[in-house]
Each structure stands twice: as C-alpha cells, then as structure tokens.
Amino acid sequence: MAEHIEGLDELDLKILSFLQDDGRMTFKEIASRIGVAERTIRLRVSNLRENGTLSIVGVVSPMKIGLNIIAVIQIAAKQNGLQQCAKELAELSEVRFVSLTTGDYHILSEVCVESLEALSDFVEKKLNKVTGIERTNVIVETKIMKNKFNFIREN
Known part of the structure; x- marks a missing residue:
C-alpha cells in the first residue's frame, strides 16, 4: 500500500484504493474486505468527502456519447492576461480540463x-x-492507451 500521506492513515488509503477501482462498491463489501465495521467505512468515506479528498462521480466515456474527437490544446498567453485567459477558456462548454503549466505554453x-x-x-x-x-x-488524440484515475498505488 502507498506510504503514509499527511492527514490519511492506512485505513483511509485502503478505502480509497477500493473506491478508485469501483466507486459503487458498497460500504459493507469494503468493510468485509478490510475487516472493520461497516459504520467505520461509512464515517471514513463521509470524512474523506467532506475534506475534499474524495469525490464519487460517474465518469462518462466521451466517445460513447458522440464526442469522438479529443484534443489537447497548449496555449501561450500574455503574462498579464494569463488568469483571464484561463478563466475564459474554462467557461467554454467543449473544454473539460484547464491547468496552468510551465514551459513554452502557459495553459x-x-x-x-x-x-x-x-x-x-x-x-x-x-x-x-x-x-x-x-x-x-x-494536438488531436488518435488512440487512448490508458485513461485511469488510480492515484493510490500498492507497493
């Protein structure tokens, strides 16, 4: 299991590991696999959600709903307009991800x-x-080779 992370103990990491593989796994099943009470899992998941560590959402496959083209767009922006540029970009419905970066492109x-x-x-x-x-x-993506959200890794 991943080494200790500030604010998370081994039990939290085990719970997160199960949920990242199957976000619909029941508290009862997680409790059974870990060997603790279901109530413990329920409380831990509630705390992880409240503190922003965990969000449980349905991830939609873009191609299954007709969004067949995925493009990564690198943007060089004026330094004094970087925040405004990123904000406007984030408001566009076609855009699903925006981050500020280092290097020749700023977004x-x-x-x-x-x-x-x-x-x-x-x-x-x-x-x-x-x-x-x-x-x-x-940059148009031609074939997705991996698309996972597994951030808790076992050693």
Whole structure:
C-alpha cells in the first residue's frame, strides 16, 4: 500500500484504493474486505468527502456519447492576461480540463467535440476569441492507451 500521506492513515488509503477501482462498491463489501465495521467505512468515506479528498462521480466515456474527437490544446498567453485567459477558456462548454503549466505554453486544456469539423469550428469561433492568447498548439488524440484515475498505488 502507498506510504503514509499527511492527514490519511492506512485505513483511509485502503478505502480509497477500493473506491478508485469501483466507486459503487458498497460500504459493507469494503468493510468485509478490510475487516472493520461497516459504520467505520461509512464515517471514513463521509470524512474523506467532506475534506475534499474524495469525490464519487460517474465518469462518462466521451466517445460513447458522440464526442469522438479529443484534443489537447497548449496555449501561450500574455503574462498579464494569463488568469483571464484561463478563466475564459474554462467557461467554454467543449473544454473539460484547464491547468496552468510551465514551459513554452502557459495553459494546457483538453477539448471534447463530435468531429474534426466541430474542432475546427471551436478553434475558429471560440478559442480564437479568448482574451490574451498569443499562440496555440492543437494536438488531436488518435488512440487512448490508458485513461485511469488510480492515484493510490500498492507497493
């Protein structure tokens, strides 16, 4: 199991490990596998959710709902407009991820759209109107080899 992380004990890490593999696993099943009371699991999960360590959500496969094109977009932005640029980008419905980064590009984003034509329209009609963009690098994902959310690793 992962080494101790500040604020989380071994029991928390075990619970997180089970839930990252199956977010619908019942408290009873987790308790049985770990060897503690179901109430203990219920309280721990509640605390993990309240302190922001854990969110339990349904992850939708974009391609299963018609969003067949996923593009990573690197953005170089004006330094004095970086925050505004990232904020505007995050408000666009096609954008699912935005982060500030180091290097030649200051912002990294991921966009999901129906087709290459829709990506072209997005870039032309929406992305190019975002304040502060100096240049972009649009990278279309051609094949996803791994897409996991497993952050708790066993040794």
